[in-house]
Amino acid sequence: MIEFKLPSLGADMDDGTLLEWKVGVGDTVTKGQVIAVVDTAKAAVDVECWTPGTVHELVAEVGQKMPVGTVMAILSESGEKVGAGGTAECRPVANMGKAAVSPAAPTARRMISPAARKHAEERGIDLDAVVGSGPNGAVTLDDVENAAAQPAPVTAPKPAATPDKSAEMRKAIAAAMARSKREIPHYYVAEDISLAKALAWLQAENLRRPMAERLLPAAVLLKAVAVALAHYPELNGFFRDGSFAPAAKINLGVAISLRQGGLIAPALLDAGARNVTQIMQGLMDLVKRTRAGSLKSSEMSEATITVTNLGDQGSQLVFGVIYPPQVALVGFGRVAERPWGDAEGGLKALPVVTATLAADHRVSDGHRGALFLRELAELLQHPEELEGLEK
Amino acid sequence: MNEADIRAVALETLLAIAPEVEADELRGDKPLRNQVDLDSMDWLNFLLGLHEKLKVEIPEADYAKLVTLDDVMGYLAKKLEG
Numbered sequence: 001m002i003e004f005k006l007p008s009l010g011a012d013m014d015d016g017t018l019l020e021w022k023v024g025v026g027d028t029v030t031k032g033q034v035i036a037v038v039d040t041a042k043a044a045v046d047v048e049c050w051t052p053g054t055v056h057e058l059v060a061e062v063g064q065k066m067p068v069g070t071v072m073a074i075l076s077e078s079g080e081k082v083g084a085g086g087t088a089e090c091r092p093v094a095n096m097g098k099a100a101v102s103p104a105a106p107t108a109r110r111m112i113s114p115a116a117r118k119h120a121e122e123r124g125i126d127l128d129a130v131v132g133s134g135p136n137g138a139v140t141l142d143d144v145e146n147a148a149a150q151p152a153p154v155t156a157p158k159p160a161a162t163p164d165k166s167a168e169m170r171k172a173i174a175a176a177m178a179r180s181k182r183e184i185p186h187y188y189v190a191e192d193i194s195l196a197k198a199l200a201w202l203q204a205e206n207l208r209r210p211m212a213e214r215l216l217p218a219a220v221l222l223k224a225v226a227v228a229l230a231h232y233p234e235l236n237g238f239f240r241d242g243s244f245a246p247a248a249k250i251n252l253g254v255a256i257s258l259r260q261g262g263l264i265a266p267a268l269l270d271a272g273a274r275n276v277t278q279i280m281q282g283l284m285d286l287v288k289r290t291r292a293g294s295l296k297s298s299e300m301s302e303a304t305i306t307v308t309n310l311g312d313q314g315s316q317l318v319f320g321v322i323y324p325p326q327v328a329l330v331g332f333g334r335v336a337e338r339p340w341g342d343a344e345g346g347l348k349a350l351p352v353v354t355a356t357l358a359a360d361h362r363v364s365d366g367h368r369g370a371l372f373l374r375e376l377a378e379l380l381q382h383p384e385e386l387e388g389l390e391k
Numbered sequence: 392m393n394e395a396d397i398r399a400v401a402l403e404t405l406l407a408i409a410p411e412v413e414a415d416e417l418r419g420d421k422p423l424r425n426q427v428d429l430d431s432m433d434w435l436n437f438l439l440g441l442h443e444k445l446k447v448e449i450p451e452a453d454y455a456k457l458v459t460l461d462d463v464m465g466y467l468a469k470k471l472e473g
Contacts, residue, residue, distance in 0.1 A: 206451045211442045214451060216431050259411060259428070287432050311431045313424065 002053055004073040006038065006066055009300040011324045012176035013040045017065045018072070022046075027055045029075065034296065036060075036072065041172035042264050044293045045300055053077050067131060112139040120144045169262035180324050184239075185361040188319055191373035193380055194340055196350045201383035217335060218309050219280035221353075223386045224379040225307055225330050226250045226271040226279075232372045234364040235328040235357075236304045244327060244363045249273075253303025253323065254283065256290045265323060266295050267303035276387045310334055317354040327360035328369075330376075397445075397467050401460065404440035408433050419461040445471065 006016055016038035023035045034046040035055075053075035060072040112120075112127055120127050130147045132139040180186075198220050206214040229236045233246040250272035253265040266289075268274075268282050289295055306323050309332045316336070320329030333354045340350040355376055357369045379386060402414050409427050417426055429437065438449050438457070447470045449457075457463050 203451065211439055211449065214435070216435060218431065257430070259409065284432065284436075313428075313430060 001056065002051060002075040002077060003071045004035070004049065004075055006060075006068050006070045006072050007047065007050070007297050007301060008068045009038075009040055009045055009297055010042075010176070011179060012042065012172040013068065013300070014175075015065055015067045016040045016045070018060045018062050019044060020062060021058055023055050023058075025055050025057060029053055029055060032298075038297075040300075041168040042262065043290070043295060045295050045297055047072075047297045049075075051075070051077075070131060120147075166261050169258075173262060176323060177321050180321050184322050184324060184327075186322060186358050187361050187366050187369065188356060188358050189366055189369045189373055190317060190354055190356045191370075191377055192338070192352050192354050193377040194350050195335055195353050195380060196340075198380045198383040199335075199351050205387075213277070213280075215276060215280045216283075218311070218332075219276050219283060220380070220383055220386060221309060221332055222252055222254070222268065222271060222279050222283065222307060223274075223276045224376050225305075226252060226274075227379055227386065228372055228376045229305065230272060231375065232364075232368065234368060235359055235372060237327060238304070238325040239327050239360060239363060240325050244360075247304040249304065251302050251304045253306035253326070254286060255306060255308040256287055258291065264290055264295070264300075265303060265306045265308075266290055266299040269299065269302065276383075305330065308332070317356055319356055320358040322358055322360060327363045329358045331356040331358070392445075392471055394464065394468065397464055397471070400444050401441065401463055401467070404437055404444060407440065408436055417460060419464070420459055422458050423460050423463070424458075441467065447471065 009016065017040075018036060019039050020037040021035070022037065023029055023033075029035055029049045030052050031049060033049050035049045036047045038045050038047050054077075055073060056076045057074040058072070059074060060066060060070065066072070112132075120130070125144055125147050127139060127144075130139050130143050133143050195217065199217065202215055202217060202220060209215070229250050234244070236250055237244060237246040239245075249270050251267040251269050252271040253267050255263055255265045257263045266286055268279065268286060271279060271282070274282060286295075286299070303323070303326065305326055306320070306329045308318055308320055308329065310318055312334055314334045317333040318331035320331045322329050333356075335351050335353045337349045338352040339347055340352060341347050355373055357373055359369045402417075405423075405427065406412055406414070409429065412427055417423075423429070424434065434454075438454070441447060441463075442449055445467060447467060449466075449470075453466070457466055
């Protein structure tokens with residue numbers, strides 16, 4: 001039996017509310033399949049299964065708010081005999097109370113021990129708000145007693161119809177960014193990069209492409225970042241429990257601002273393996289789904305570095321705040337015509353972007369960070385090669 | 392397709408991208424992107440939406456001519472005539 005727990009959906013998400021089950025008991029699920037939709041402070045997220053199996057029990061109930069790590073469902077492994085010996089802990093606790101089972105969703109129920117239920121009723125405690133610590137997330141008498149002892153009762157009146165989403169978003173951003181500034185010793189380096197060649201290449205490409213396949217400068221910049229990162233593993237990965245682990249793939253977190261305020265930085269997964277055209281398609285899809293609220297859990301949690309691109313309406317440069325547990329953030333300011341000296345002593349006005357790197361001094365030093373930006377600048381002088389670099 | 396029709400399509404396309412826009416408050420003679428927060432991707436999607444709805448081809452070289460809503464309307468009207 002496998003406990004399927006609510007996965008972390010990024011540093012700024014501590015809990016989620018189950019909106020919908022996408023599977024039922026008895027369904028076979030595959031790795032990567034969306035099995036539930038969970039609402040977070042930032043957005044509704046499609047939660048993907050990390051392992052193949054068969055749904056044995058749906059523990060979490062629709063509407064239930066739960067912390068990351070809460071057991072949502074019990075899966076049986078392929079070939080595993082449901083109900084066979086050795087799986088006693090997965091049997092539903094006897095005497096499931098009448099209130100626990102909603103007629104509309106008879107399979108979605110939590111395991112609550114009879115003593116815990118009785119105690120909760122006596123003390124007026126909302127069982128939906130109690131986190132179970134027993135086997136498979138079962139709510140035990142201790143859990144109820146702990147909940148009863150909380151100074152701020154978890155049974156506080158439920159907020160009116162819609163909680164203030166933008167306030168929740170602001171809180172989530174504040175928590176992640178405060179943690180970043182508290183824990184990560186940032187250093188910053190910056191480099192002005194001429195985009196004359198990259199934009200000329202882009203223009204020529206777009207001239208021969210149908211409208212729907214045209215490229216934005218952002219796609220070229222993201223591709224160049226992915227290629228440069230291959231040589232700087234100390235910028236791509238996670239700092240957890242006191243040490244850094246470089247990531248095998250390059251998943252670029254792309255900061256996307258939301259129209260109602262706030263931002264999300266979902267991952268463009270395996271950007272290192274995509275060419276510029278594929279990055280552009282991935283980016284369009286990601287922006288569309290971010291705004292529509294249909295991101296996947298892997299996209300929320302697997303970004304290995306973040307790129308923020310201020311675009312043509314932004315300011316000249318941006319000093320990023322690293323999104324933990326990542327260790328670096330690449331920022332691009334507005335592309336603007338600026339004076340540019342060439343090797344022959346001439347001066348021209350060229351489209352220039354200022355690229356910045358904010359990186360974690362526990363993992364890398366400014367010298368390496370500067371070399372990374374120099375490599376990025378060099379790659380952007382050969383845009384035609386970037387398109388060809390698929391791997 | 393008359394001017395009002397084109398305007399309706401343009402506004403519909405814009406509202407799909409920026410639902411917070413109050414169509415009545417938009418000034419046709421002022422730069423659209425000063426009035427509505429549209430990033431490069433939004434702008435591309437706006438033009439792409441016009442292209443799909445009106446079957447008008449908009450070369451990238453013409454993007455710079457499309458600054459105000461009036462510019463967009465005039466440009467589309469001309470393209471649809473031709």
